[in-house]
Amino acid sequence: MNNLSEKNNNQKILVVDDEHMSDLMRSVLRRLEIDGFKTIVVEPKGKMGTGDEYEIQTLFALEEHHPDAILLDVRFGEYDTDRFKGLSILKKIVERNNKIPVLMFTQYAQGPYRDTAVTATLSVDANVDFIDKLASPEEVVLRLRRLIGSAPEKVMIGDLFEIDSDNSAVYAIVDGKKEIVKDVQGMKLEILKELAAALYRSEGELVPFSKLERFSFGEDSRASLRVRIRELKISLGKSVGREFSANELIINVRNRGYRLIHPE
Known part of the structure; x- marks a missing residue:
């Protein structure tokens, strides 16, 4: 065995x-x-x-x-x-x-x-x-x-964000202070939690489209997911005064899924 x-x-x-x-x-x-x-x-x-x-x-x-x-x-x-x-x-x-x-x-x-x-x-x-x-x-x-083997209640994403699953919230950390990111809730928060759980299990782990598309509705769930991911990156970026590029924070792996990475 x-x-x-x-x-x-x-x-x-x-x-x-x-x-x-x-x-x-x-x-x-x-x-x-x-x-x-x-x-x-x-x-x-x-x-x-x-x-x-x-x-x-x-x-x-x-x-x-x-x-x-x-x-x-x-x-x-x-x-x-x-x-x-x-x-x-x-x-x-x-x-x-x-x-x-x-x-x-x-x-x-x-x-x-x-x-x-x-x-x-x-x-x-x-x-x-x-x-x-x-x-x-x-x-x-x-x-x-x-x-x-699910992730713990709190997961850090680099030094900039903390996901608190117990309170259904994500916090931005600026100058040592935590501020709730009010724009990230509902389906966007659920997507981020899935990505963070994968990051916690293994850095670089990919979350397939099929798993994330359950948080999207409509005839084209893939397109809906893409919009939610873009909105998520914009909201997180604004909370820390940054604009994340396509190769930062949440990466689209062609024809496979998304990967969350620690921001530099």
Whole structure:
């Protein structure tokens, strides 16, 4: 067993997906186990468990096993009433434990139902992310690992900025004094927090477009994200009397994502 597997050895992942026997999900489960995670699969009694049965069994497993993270599908079954059943399960989970990381495993990362899924995950106060159902097992494991190893409440960006997640604020530090940057809030603050969490985990770490686009809405989420990033850089720059260039603070890595770097 490698060092990473040893590190994850005692971490339990609760898997809530009515397609857990599919080839795709078996590959994900196998990858999790190879990486040293212990998987606990929710399996309602009977061959055709309904969304409500999955909800009941999930809450029971949450209390019994105390998992370190949850891999949760959005859709259960073929009925319209279960199209977003996973979001209902998510809310019940958060009512009991709003600190547990939850990765929403969904086919709605793109398409007409994307905004519904994203809006619902953002409406709960929890450590939630979502990933395309067709993502590789390696990507699923990577995203789960990042959710579990989230950044601390306060993250410094160079000597100029401090992100205080506990108070949902970002501060500019000028002449040793902290001043709240009032223009950075809402979606722009959430984007900055994602970028800062990546910077904290590993300097130079890239945050893919797909992860940041959940904070953008409309038909062209990539263009909307680009506008928010530009506004974010302008607001941060004004707060410290600077104008950040394209190669400073937040960098667009062509066709891949954004990277936050410490300002000089």
